[in-house]
Amino acid sequence: MGDTTARTPAANPGVDWAALAKESVLTALVVLGLSVYMIGLKAEDVTGGLAIITRYDSVAIVTVLAFLLRAALVLVRSGVYLPVILVCGALAVAMTGLLGAWWATGEEMSAYLPFGDPVVNGLLDLMLIALAVRAALRLRASLHGPAKAMTQEEKEAKAARFVKNFSMFAGPALLAFALIYPFLPFVDRFYLDVAVLVMTYVMLGWGLNIVVGLAGLLDLGYVAFYAVGAYSYALLATNFDLGFWVCLPFAGVMAASFGLLLGFPVLRLRGDYLAIVTLGFGEIIRVILLNWYQFTNGPDGISGIPKPTFFGLPLVRRAADGGETFHQFFNMQYSTTDRIVFLYYVILILAMVTNLFTMRIRKLPIGRAWEALREDEIACRSLGINPTNTKLTAFAIGAMFAGFAGSFFATRQGFISPESFTFIESAVILAVVVLGGMGSQIGVVVAAVILIGLPEIFRDLQQYRMLAFGGAMVLIMLWRPAGLLAFREPTIRLWKGGGKPEPGNEKAAAEAGP
Amino acid sequence: MLSVSGVHTFYGNIEALRGVDVEVAEREIVTLIGANGAGKSTLLMTICGNPRATTGTITLNGEDITQRPTFEIVRMGVAQSPEGRRIFPRMTVEENLRMGAVTADPQYYDEDRARVFDLFPRLKERVEQRGGTLSGGEQQMLAIARALMSRPRLLLLDEPSLGLAPMVVKQIFEVIREINESQKMTVFLVEQNAFHALRLAHRGYVMVNGQITLTGSGDELLANPEVRAAYLEGGH
Ligand SMILES: Nc1ncnc2c1ncn2[C@@H]1O[C@H](COP(=O)(O)OP(=O)(O)OP(=O)(O)O)[C@@H](O)[C@H]1O
Ligand SMILES: [Mg+2]
Numbered sequence: 001m002g003d004t005t006a007r008t009p010a011a012n013p014g015v016d017w018a019a020l021a022k023e024s025v026l027t028a029l030v031v032l033g034l035s036v037y038m039i040g041l042k043a044e045d046v047t048g049g050l051a052i053i054t055r056y057d058s059v060a061i062v063t064v065l066a067f068l069l070r071a072a073l074v075l076v077r078s079g080v081y082l083p084v085i086l087v088c089g090a091l092a093v094a095m096t097g098l099l100g101a102w103w104a105t106g107e108e109m110s111a112y113l114p115f116g117d118p119v120v121n122g123l124l125d126l127m128l129i130a131l132a133v134r135a136a137l138r139l140r141a142s143l144h145g146p147a148k149a150m151t152q153e154e155k156e157a158k159a160a161r162f163v164k165n166f167s168m169f170a171g172p173a174l175l176a177f178a179l180i181y182p183f184l185p186f187v188d189r190f191y192l193d194v195a196v197l198v199m200t201y202v203m204l205g206w207g208l209n210i211v212v213g214l215a216g217l218l219d220l221g222y223v224a225f226y227a228v229g230a231y232s233y234a235l236l237a238t239n240f241d242l243g244f245w246v247c248l249p250f251a252g253v254m255a256a257s258f259g260l261l262l263g264f265p266v267l268r269l270r271g272d273y274l275a276i277v278t279l280g281f282g283e284i285i286r287v288i289l290l291n292w293y294q295f296t297n298g299p300d301g302i303s304g305i306p307k308p309t310f311f312g313l314p315l316v317r318r319a320a321d322g323g324e325t326f327h328q329f330f331n332m333q334y335s336t337t338d339r340i341v342f343l344y345y346v347i348l349i350l351a352m353v354t355n356l357f358t359m360r361i362r363k364l365p366i367g368r369a370w371e372a373l374r375e376d377e378i379a380c381r382s383l384g385i386n387p388t389n390t391k392l393t394a395f396a397i398g399a400m401f402a403g404f405a406g407s408f409f410a411t412r413q414g415f416i417s418p419e420s421f422t423f424i425e426s427a428v429i430l431a432v433v434v435l436g437g438m439g440s441q442i443g444v445v446v447a448a449v450i451l452i453g454l455p456e457i458f459r460d461l462q463q464y465r466m467l468a469f470g471g472a473m474v475l476i477m478l479w480r481p482a483g484l485l486a487f488r489e490p491t492i493r494l495w496k497g498g499g500k501p502e503p504g505n506e507k508a509a510a511e512a513g514p
Numbered sequence: 515m516l517s518v519s520g521v522h523t524f525y526g527n528i529e530a531l532r533g534v535d536v537e538v539a540e541r542e543i544v545t546l547i548g549a550n551g552a553g554k555s556t557l558l559m560t561i562c563g564n565p566r567a568t569t570g571t572i573t574l575n576g577e578d579i580t581q582r583p584t585f586e587i588v589r590m591g592v593a594q595s596p597e598g599r600r601i602f603p604r605m606t607v608e609e610n611l612r613m614g615a616v617t618a619d620p621q622y623y624d625e626d627r628a629r630v631f632d633l634f635p636r637l638k639e640r641v642e643q644r645g646g647t648l649s650g651g652e653q654q655m656l657a658i659a660r661a662l663m664s665r666p667r668l669l670l671l672d673e674p675s676l677g678l679a680p681m682v683v684k685q686i687f688e689v690i691r692e693i694n695e696s697q698k699m700t701v702f703l704v705e706q707n708a709f710h711a712l713r714l715a716h717r718g719y720v721m722v723n724g725q726i727t728l729t730g731s732g733d734e735l736l737a738n739p740e741v742r743a744a745y746l747e748g749g750h
Pocket of ligand 1: 525526528530548549550551552553554555556557597706
């Protein structure tokens with residue numbers, strides 16, 4: 001809110017009260033308009049149906065709070081620091097104290113707080129703290145003289161440097177962490193499950209990144225290929241008794257073929273139109289799965305999908321055919337967690353394959369052609385690139401990885417139905433890619449952890465999960481509109497021989513060039 | 515080498531080319547001049563098949579390319595530095611050059627790269643810089659360099675002097691002469707800068723409203739009173 005104006009330092013410290021009133025009243029009105037329906041009316045279960053109860057007192061509180069908070073924000077912007085720090089700080093301390101007491105003693109404290117719900121009160125508390133901190137930071141800056149203003153380019157260069165360094169160290173660090181994750185002391189079954197889920201989305205994100213991030217084709221039906229992969233494996237396994245590892249390549253090929261099938265007619269479309277058609281394709285696949293009862297079992301789904309084996313050794317207590325199992329072979333105690341750990345490593349490997357493949361192909365002519373196509377299709381054509389074939393390969397390869405991920409999903413769940421492949425899945429995967437910073441590999445990981453992992457871990461917070469999801473999206477869009485880690489690594493470096501790139505030695509590198 | 519005969523091109527209902535005939539012989543520099551909106555860029559684009567000629571034929575080395583897709587025409591040895599440069603802004607200079615060389619045999623890459631860096635030393639200093647952050651003139655150099663990377667036999671240049679300082683214009687024209695002479699490359703050049711273009715070119719065409727109205731050697735056109743009045747007065 002008002003971020004761009006807030007950044008320019010106030011020219012004169014005087015407060016423009018009229019502007020303050022205008023802005024605050026506007027904010028309050030917007031909040032009032034939004035909250036009348038969303039907060040003011042609530043449907044509640046009563047005996048014999050639903051009743052609508054009104055909560056206009058909450059609407060009033062929210063509106064007044066919006067007015068006051070906005071006014072405080074404007075005051076900070078106009079250089080009034082101390083009063084804001086004192087008032088907001090005092091209120092924040094009081095609220096924190098009350099909330100702490102509520103939490104510690106379990107005694108209802110809502111009589112002293114604006115809202116009846118501790119989480120909403122907590123959010124308000126956080127806003128107060130943020131305001132006080134912001135004012136304090138501004139105060140410090142004003143005491144230390146005006147900070148050196150950074151130009152837009154300097155800011156961008158700094159961000160790029162940060163992202164570059166971050167990616168360089170974070171990549172190996174994250175991989176090492178992922179490798180030892182199942183053996184960390186705090187990791188129990190729940191955390192393992194969450195990690196497997198996050199990793200699945202990381203893989204899907206990396207796969208979609210090829211299509212959206214590299215080739216710049218907005219695909220809103222990616223989940224269709226995920227579904228094709230899942231059903232390919234499920235049907236093969238349940239009908240022909242084939243194992244996961246045998247079916248995996250086939251599922252990838254199936255999904256890739258569907259990618260080609262869709263790609264042929266639609267890749268002449270551009271931008272919005274492509275998005276709409278892919279959206280439709282995703283739905284068509286789901287509807288077919290739902291209605292082709294003889295083949296897919298329709299809404300009942302497919303159950304009893306077998307788990308993957310470790311080089312032929314099943315991870316079960318007792319092998320069905322009396323054969324040897326994993327724990328017998330390795331002389332270990334049987335534990336149900338073993339199977340999840342194994343699944344975790346399977347998806348880790350699949351995801352890493354996707355990642356390595358993408359990193360490698362970016363440096364090959366075809367990968368570079370994808371990126372060039374995203375930047376300027378006409379230029380590409382006049383350089384002799386066949387845009388249709390280039391896009392088709394991107395589409396098919398992206399689909400293939402979705403197919404792999406789909407097989408994994410099927411084997412992990414043991415049961416699949418069309419329910420799992422709705423549009424919202426496509427949207428979430430796309431959100432992971434876009435918020436991660438299109439084309440950024442580590443960005444996808446960070447975004448998947450934030451968008452998938454955190455909501456799972458905070459499942460206890462139930463209805464606030466989606467609130468936090470939306471909040472995270474808004475914050476990312478405000479702070480990093482191009483994505484968390486938006487920075488395109490060049491595919492060729494002159495120091496490929498050995499030395500690491502260091503910021504600032506471009507000159508030396510240029511001289512060292514042939 | 516290139517022969518355009520009776521070509522009409524439409525943008526929807528607008529007839530941008532109204533029966534154009536142009537011949538470009540092997541190892542020639544031929545220039546096309548004309549007012550804004552005359553259809554010069556359209557002709558260059560039509561040669562590359564985008565947009566396609568509605569009627570008429572375009573042949574390259576005797577082969578009919580009128581209906582060929584753009585990428586195939588380019589692979590037959592035509593390179594275009596299109597209007598507005600169209601370099602890849604987020605890619606580095608090096609990557610842009612690589613993109614130029616996608617259709618070429620990779621074994622010549624280093625050699626070709628060294629050659630364009632000889633022509634444009636400024637680019638060599640900036641191999642790691644992103645295309646979008648180059649200055650306008652540098653972007654123009656990159657666009658030409660990128661076109662050269664495909665080892666074309668026919669080079670189509672659309673206003674290479676656009677927006678450049680007089681010194682750089684001179685340098686670019688020098689480069690065009692150089693690649694024509696030393697690399698035996700045929701050049702078809704669209705220019706607003708009629709004076710320089712006609713002095714450089716062996717032959718020239720004048721286009722008005724989608725039709726060729728005048729043709730002749732560079733010197734003839736320079737001396738022609740009509741050309742002088744329309745394209746050369748006021749300056750030079
Ligand atoms: N994509 C298009 N759609 C519709 N009309 C177009 C399109 N491109 C060009 N035109 C029209 O075709 C005519 C010829 O345009 P063209 O770009 O070939 O002119 P030009 O000779 O290159 O001019 P300039 O010297 O200004 O570059 C103009 O009237 C222009 O408006
Ligand atoms: Mg033009």
